[in-house]
Amino acid sequence: xxxxxxxxxxxxxxxxxxxxxxxxxxxxxxxxxxxxxxxxxxxxxxxxxxxxxxxxxxxxxxxxxxxxxxxxxxxxxxxxxxxxxxxxxxxxxxxxxxxxxxxxxxxxxxxxxxxxxxxxxxxxxxxxxxxxxxxxxxxxxxxxxxxxxxxxxxxxxxxxxxxxxxxxxxxxxxxxxxxxxxxxxxxxxxxxxxxxxxxxxxxxxxxxxxxxxxxxxxxxxxxxxxxxxxxxxxxxxxxxxxx
Numbered sequence: 648x649x650x651x652x653x654x655x656x657x658x659x660x661x662x663x664x665x666x667x668x669x670x671x672x673x674x675x676x677x678x679x680x681x682x683x684x685x686x687x688x689x690x691x692x693x694x695x696x697x698x699x700x701x702x703x704x705x706x707x708x709x710x711x712x713x714x715x716x717x718x719x720x721x722x723x724x725x726x727x728x729x730x731x732x733x734x735x736x737x738x739x740x741x742x743x744x745x746x747x748x749x750x751x752x753x754x755x756x757x758x759x760x761x762x763x764x765x766x767x768x769x770x771x772x773x774x775x776x777x778x779x780x781x782x783x784x785x786x787x788x789x790x791x792x793x794x795x796x797x798x799x800x801x802x803x804x805x806x807x808x809x810x811x812x813x814x815x816x817x818x819x820x821x822x823x824x825x826x827x828x829x830x831x832x833x834x835x836x837x838x839x840x841x842x843x844x845x846x847x848x849x850x851x852x853x854x855x856x857x858x859x860x861x862x863x864x865x866x867x868x869x870x871x872x873x874x875x876x877x878x879x880x881x882x883x884x885x886x887x888x889x890x
Contacts, residue, residue, distance in 0.1 A: 648764045648886045649861075653682040654810030654852050655879035656777070659691045659727055660702060663842045663876030668697055672874035674709045677732075680866065680881055684760075685712070685732040686775035686810040686852075692718060693725030703730040715740045717756035719777070729756040729775045729811070736761070741797045745778065745788040753779050755792050755811075765888035769857070772801055776811035778820075785814060789824040803829065806858035806886050810851065812877065818848045830855045834863025839878040842871065850880050857887035 655677075660670035677685060687706070691697040707714035712732040717740075719728040731737070741757035760771045776792065778785045792798060801807055809830060813820050818836040825832075830853040838845035845865065854860055861883040871878055 648762060648888065650684065650884045650886055651680070651682045652684045652686065652808055652810065652852060652882045652884060653677065653680055653879050654686040654850055656688040656812040656850065656875060656877040657690060658875040658877060659689050659694065659697050661696070662873050664873065669874070670697070670700060670702060670705065672870055674706065676866065676868070676871050676874050676879060677706065677710055679868070679870070680879065682881070683734045684773060684808070686773065687730045687732065688775070688777040688812045689727050690716065690730040691725060691727040692716070694722070694727060695724055699725065706730070707732055713737050715756060715758045717742045717754055719752045719754050729754065729777055731756055731758045731773055731775050733758065733760060743792055743795050743797060745776070745791055747779065747784045747787050750779055750781070750784055753777055753788060757797055762886060764886050767888070769886060770805055771886060772805060772807045774798070774807070774809040776809065776813065778811070778813050780814055785820060786824065789820060793824065793828050803856060805856045807855045808858065808884070809853045810880070812850050814849050815851060816847055816849070821851060821853060825853050828855070831860065833860040833882045833884070837863065837865040837880060839865050839880060841876050842878045845878055850877060852880055852882045854884065859885045859887065861885060
């Protein structure tokens with residue numbers, strides 16, 4: 648079974664160049680891509696700067712997708728966090744707190760899907776991460792993520808897809824932390840930030856278990872360059888049909 652997955656920091660729907668709030672641009676990019684799953688970071692919930700929108704619900708309704716939302720940063724009015732959109736029903740949601748000490752709140756949002764693959768049904772596990780700005784912080788966050796019971800109880804053959812904004816300036820987190828845990832990067836390093844002139848591979852998609860990677864590319868369309876300060880990563884995957 649083929650599965651298309653997008654990972655994208657939508658920057659609260661605020662353009663990276665014009666600084667205008669235009670959630671319709673985010674809807675347009677996602678509609679153009681038509682993913683089966685979208686792992687989105689910096690999705691707002693009642694934030695004044697974003698017209699008080701519940702963006703996860705708004706995007707889910709606009710695209711006809713199921714939604715899971717994990718709030719992270721809360722302010723006096725509203726906040727933002729991670730969201731997972733799926734064309735398939737979400738059967739379970741998990742959250743892992745990745746906040747280190749007094750640093751900015753960070754987290755991982757997980758979702759389980761139950762897919763029909765060939766003559767069998769199969770669980771697929773999704774994780775959406777948004778890591779910190781400091782190098783030491785990101786390492787501790789990935790260690791906490793990989794050691795968490797929610798990740799540890801997943802059987803090795805189970806297809807697991809991990810994506811997000813890793814703030815990975817040099818593309819080194821995969822080889823240092825995820826590769827030893829059995830994950831492989833989908834595609835090559837892609838510069839995704841800043842969207843207008845991408846210089847850094849901050850974002851990534853990794854897989855483990857019964858899932859095969861076919862391709863992964865950053866969308867560089869004019870609308871994608873305008874909609875956020877990150878470009879979306881688009882992966883083409885195949886879920887193994889073995890029982």
